[in-house]
Amino acid sequence: MKKKFLKSFLACSLLFFFSHSTYGWGFWGHKKINHMACFTLPPGMVGFYKSHIDFITDHAVDPDNRRYSNKAEPPRHYLDADHYGDHPFDSLPKFWKDAVAKYSEDTLNAYGINPWYITKMMFSLTESFKDKDVDKILYYSANIGHYIADGHVPLHCTENYNGQMTGQVGIHAFWESRIPELSGDHYDFLVGRCMYIPKVQLYTWTFIEASFAALDSVFRFEKELGRTFPPDKKFSFEQVGNKTQKVYSADYAKAYEDMLSGMVERRLRASVFDVGSLWYTAWVNAGSPDLDSIGRNDLSDEMKKKLEEEEKASHAGEVKEIHGH
Template identity: 25%
Template sequence: MKHLLISLILLSSSQVFAWGGRGHDTICRVASFLVKEPGLKEYLQHKPQMMGHLCNMPDFYWKSLGGDANKLGNPTHFIDIEVIGLPVKDITTDYKKLIADFTGKSNKFKNDGSTIKSIPTEFGSSWWRVDQFMRIIENLGQQLAKATLPANFKEEQNNELPYNKLAYEMVVSMGLMGHFVGDNSQPFHTTADYDGYATGHGGIHAYFEDAVVGQFDGDLDYLVLKEARAMKNPEFLKPATPIEKMKVLSVISNTEIPKILKVDPVTKKSTLVKEKGMEIKTAAERKPASEAFKKMKPLIVKEMARGSVLLANLWDEAYAKAGKPKLGAYKSYKYPFTVDFVAPDYYDTTTPAEKK
């Protein structure tokens, strides 16, 4: 029983790890080579390794902090579309209105008479999380426009120089935003059945995003970059706003779940038993990830490529809205080994969201 409980803890925490460390790193490295704005492209071509590191910050360092970093941060990694029962196109982009309209309403996914106690916790907010970082970057650009560029080597290495501090914060915000764009390209971050227990595929989340991704050779970045460059005017780039772009990508990602389940090599279905108000989960038994890799490989490459394409597009947009600052003037060797948690700002967080 102890072993089962430990397994349950691991399984229940897997939702917020999206692509796993390797997947997020790949998406952000590839996006660094897809940006089109010259000033941004020139800067990022030397920083793919740093952007990959930053894009993993919300899953690793932030999760180690506990407290609000988990209570407020964990639900920002997903959108559980089925919870409110609306078609994605009809979901408002006003998050406060979403909370007002659906708190206390029936949870359409559970369909057991239970009500939604917390939209931030139960529905999630990855679309708005990306928009938050877009706004942060634009604001930093406005401040950079008023700051003086470093004039010599000494000033270039002065991390307290206003221009350097703002440029550093901008790049960090871009990297952090990349994590949540990547989350949205992972199909199981767009569904309330995020780990497959409703369909007998329990444990699919970590198996798909981590175990199978681990089967790639050293050419993963190349394969994703090649796929990304072949995408011509994808649907998720057509909307006018970051939230709307994220919405479209959510729909595309979500529709690929049946394809993944179809090639999931399950040998014994998972079970979910409710006893005394608790859910006891036993993961599905399945063949090794090496056997699933061949069939899942094309899906993974395409999904990661979509994340990279959207991220590069949003980085370009954010950079342009920030006034296209001369990031090349920022030459400090400061590296973002750890970054402070950034709380959501698009709803009232004074009542902490419960951990999902």
């Protein structure tokens, strides 16, 4: 009886463990990135974003919630670059049309479309600024912030996204959620003023390539640590609401973070800077419209209704099993 209980207990905790791994940065990280990106903006924008900072922060996680209810959503969060060889960036076309011509849309969707999708969203955000459409500016700002942040996570750039090919299952949530949640309060999120990005289509690839380059350390250091760390101290159990969750212990997380020499903090800081910079770039490309005149406008009732419906749909889908990143 006891054994049976223990078995089902472990199954439950592991299930939670895996489903948690489907999120990018974790809710805490995504919200923090969008929030802090508002403080990188120049005078013509910062007032508008500060007036709506709660919306921009809270809705940073909408794309992850949508993954349960929208089939088109998952590939927007990652790019399995290693599917395209050891030196994928030599062969992967940076422009969507060229990539479709070379690999087909089905293949691209199967292995993730993150950098191309960010470029697509930039067009929508730029148009929203041109129209001075409060609903759309806020919607696209919050959403694009999420995708940009996901592109900064090394484990969003590999088919081995959860260490399942190297005996490191769980590493995804460990790196991107557990570590920031444990250490994030001590990180420095003030990254200074954002910058204008002249060629967005090429820029999105710079952070994907940096994420990809970091993968070697992400896997190698965890492997090394796993070999040397006392096995009985590697995991702990934590109570989250009425669930018991199996998590990497704080000591194990600290040791790993030390080996990574601040990599998680650096990728978070780069996310904040790039989110602010791409918002700013869209605004400049739209002709730097005056946002003060619309700064205090609230979302339309129509938009509020749409978001409520989206949230309901995401809750209804929560019981479904999600595969992938």
